[in-house]
Amino acid sequence: MAPKRLPKVYLVRHGETEWTINGRHTGVTDLLLTANGEAIMLKLGSKAVGPGKIIDPNLLSTVLVSPRLRAKRTFELIFSHLSEKPPHIIEEGVREWTYGDYEGFYKHEAAAARKAKGLPSGEGGWDIWVDGCEGGESPEEMTARVDEVIKSIKETHRAWVEHPDRKNGDEGGDVVIISHGHFSRCFLTRWLNLPLTNGRLFVLDPGGVCVMQYYHHDMDKPMLGAMNLGLV
Template identity: 80%
Template sequence: MAPKRMPKVYLVRHGETEWTINGRHTGTTDLPLTANGEAIMLKLGDKAAGPGKLIDPTLIGTVMVSPRLRAKRTFELIFSHSPVKPPMTIDERVREWTYGDYEGFYKHEAVAARKAKGLPSGEGGWDIWVDGCEGGESAQEMTDRADEVVRTVRDAHRKWYEDPERKEGDKGGDVLIVSHGHFSRCFLARWLALPLPAGQLFVLDPGGVCVGQYYHDLGKTALGAMNLGLI
């Protein structure tokens, strides 16, 4: 019997909102997608989601969707053309970084707020990857949360891959995460066993799809692709 295919994790950032356009930090604020964001997600779904396509619902065994409206709507739209849809499963662990006192702030406003409180500002004034967010999540808390999600994904992959009952056509096994910009970058850094600040090396555009996979065996994580579906 041929070996099973290696399972993958698909990481989708939600579509465009007003605050993704202007650069305000959007954590708990429940903004809808813009009209353009909805249109882009519909186009992505038509092109990339469905049986035999990039995000194949027949191969998805685990779904993790952020509880925010923009993420849930993104999930609905990308599968709106597909005759097969995986069930939406809401998971708080893939929510956006909780920005706390900096919710809705532009970066320069967060820098000013920190200076007014006499908090360390360093070069550039505020480095979320090190300083975290006052009243919100620290960098260590984000590391811990991303690590928990990575473990959940890898456990799901291993359980499926090592199942002695061969699934017809190797169905299931893959994981789909629909989340946000900062959380997605945290996840990618920790998926690759990099320190959290390495998340700055990844840019996941609104509506972009990233693929996490393995190199040869389940012990070696790899990045398969970035920002698929947007061209």
């Protein structure tokens, strides 16, 4: 008989906002999606969410949604064509990196602010992966927060796989996260057990879907399955 399918994580970055277009850092600021962002999320839902599609609602254990309006709206839109939305939780743990004093700043503005204070800075005058954010979260704090989310998800996965009533060939246990740009890059990095600075190697576009899974049937070997699905 076929072995149990190991659950997956689907990481969805919220749709386009005015600040994702112009590059301002959006942490706690509650921006709405643009009209184009809403249209793209509706299209993503019809294309990627449904039985036999990238995200199959029949296989979901839960959806973790950032408390920001742009993430909540993304959840509503991508599941709007279904007769019933999947179970979901508004989860602080998957919120965006807290930018603190750099909220709403362009990168060059954060670099200038650091230079004016004589603060050490990394590549380009400000490297969030090394410097973190004054009044916000450090790389160490982000690592700890993301690791807690990953730990919880892996516990959910393992509980599903090891449930005594599960049979070979059963499918399910998947988790969807609807979050933000920097959080997503942090999650991808830490899922692969890499140092957080490797987050600079990944880009998740607004409305993109990434898939995290395990190597064959070994839950001790997390892998990256795909990136930026559903956008074309």
